Amino acid sequence: MKTAIIGGGIAGLTTALALHQKGLGCTVYEKAGELNEIGAGVWLQPNAVKILDALGIKALVSKEGMELDRMEITNNQLRPFREIKDQVVQDDSGNKTIAIHRSKLQKVLYQEVSKHMEVKLGMGYEAHETEDNGIRIRFGEGEASAEVVLGADGIQSHLRQSLFPDSLIRSAGQICWRGISNTVLPAEDLKVGREAWGKQIRFGFSQISASEVYWFAVIRESSLPSSLPPEIRPYLQERFSDFHPLVGQIISNTPEDHIHRALLGDLKRLDQWHSGNICLIGDAAHATTPNMGQGACQAIEDAWYLSQALATHKSPDLAFKVFDTFRRKKVDYIVNNSWRFGKMAHSRLGQSVVRSMMKLTPEKVLMQQMKALYKVQPL
Template identity: 40%
Template sequence: MVIDIIGAGIGGLTTAIALEKKGLKTRIFEQAEEIKPVGAGIILANNAMQVYKKFGLNDIIKNNGQLISSLNITTSNLKPLSKVDLSHFEQKYKVKNIAIHRGLLQQILIDQLKSTEIILNHKLKNVIKNGNEFTLRFENGKDYNSSTLIGADGINSVIRQQLFPKNSIRHAYQSCWRGISDYNLPSKFKNELNEAWGEKGRFGFVQISEDKVYWYALKSFKKNKDELVFNNVKKEFYKFHPTIKDIILSTPIQHINEAEISDLKPTKVWHKKNVCLIGDAAHATTPNMGQGACQAIEDAYILSECLSKYEMNKAFNEFQRIRLPKAHQVVKTSWTIGKMAHYSSPLLIKLRNTILQLTPSSINKKQNENIFKLGSI
């Protein structure tokens, strides 16, 4: 049996690695014509790094990224509001949180695959059910038969749309710029992720290598996102701290990408017989907790454990039972944080900031404990 995976993103590649290690054969179909080292940065939180440690990838990822030991929320002028010290979790789970270039991580994962074939330039067009199998029809005119199918094809998953029709995408009415800057942060920021909250917008930044900073910036819009000056991001954040303005100014415009923020309204069905959804295809989340890719990585680990222990239908059912509650909690919490971070009322902003400052560290610690603890079979 060959397990077909649609999508060579972080979730799809990690799933292929996990299944290979269980002795299962996989094949990946990817719509891109070639895999290039493009993209922005990514934060691999403690839960994701626990998985990669199980796969023997902890050292190579750590050596190619930047250690992150603190997660901070600040005012627009970088005055601290909330801080999560990650040292407790580093000691407990024996892994670090890592910030790394997404394209570099993708190449590390590809290099780990031993037998998986990655078939490029294959954008899925239709999934046709043929008895107990599927015909995968691609936009380049080619067809493939598949007996077992994993959808790792993102929030706009063709597999989900065609085989799991009862789902809907929610729009946050926020747009996000992401960029990589040739910039060296002041030493006090070197091993931190800082996210500055202002009026109807926020700016996050983190060092991902010795001379590169990954940053992201979000702004709310009401009905027409064109009201934002997308080609002049510095104009949207001119009131923020000078370091933030320097980071923006040091980034070539061609290295800045923009996208509207959405998530998948939580759905209770991720699998049917011999097809299963993972990652954003199953539980796409807004990027407010840094857990989008991390939850897909957890999916890969739990799914491989289930498939090595049970027959396929039971494996998919157990995977959904174990993973769905946590993934949905991340989606719901992230959505709430995203709305709270974009308050426009001065009174609400003041109240929000006061609550953040007064929240005991024990509460933050408990919340992260729930996120970082891996599920088990």
């Protein structure tokens, strides 16, 4: 089965690796001329780490990043709303969250995939036609043909627009700045991932390498001035000035050109992710707001389950149906809860509801919820 993957991000490259493990080949077509992901970090939770382990790259990823022992939601002075036992941040096999620079993760994936398959850079998908003997794909530069096409071209997916022109991206009305700071956290904080909540603003951070801290700052769009200064760092320092002094230090140690802005949003639920022999995966299929830190983890789960479905079923159409049926419940749960959580984080009432829930929910229930989130099983 000649398979083309459109997009060489986390979903595309992990799927290529997972297909290879199942003895299935593919070619990855990536729009960017070189893999040079913007400077941000990502937290890979145990469900993703378990799959990276099964694909034989956990040690490589772990070496490039930082294993976290604790994840906390805190007040603006970094005091956790609730102390949670260690086990909640690891799965039954002891996989913990790995915090890593995105470019390092992508490099590990790219190098592993390139050992077995071709990754063609500078190939931006533009259109496709279904023909009698397969699918013809047109790129900005050249053409290719395939029997099966997997669309891993992210939240703004061109392929999705061709398949499902009515698909819509919903804005959450929140702006997120992400940065990489030249900071070493105090020893007791080195293995902690935090999201600190202030007056309808939040700031998250963790160490991602020996000398770098990844951080994100989220502010409601409607509370921003009509025009922002060209240098965002002083503005963020001022907005977060009543936070713990560590937050100010992290921002101030970040070069201005290491700060990137994103408008947060997700993809309105698609009724189906596939059409004929074409299937969407990762953000192209089910982009979520980042509030549960699960977007990339779900892209990695897609890779795992889709490769199993394609290896098991001769008909791609059937494989895609099995994949869709199996994945929907978890993906819907994450997209919907992440959306709600993000809304609550930026409202006074919502914040107090979350605080009360976190304080009152029995630890056993929290553990069950995390176990369900981290569960990865055979298809």
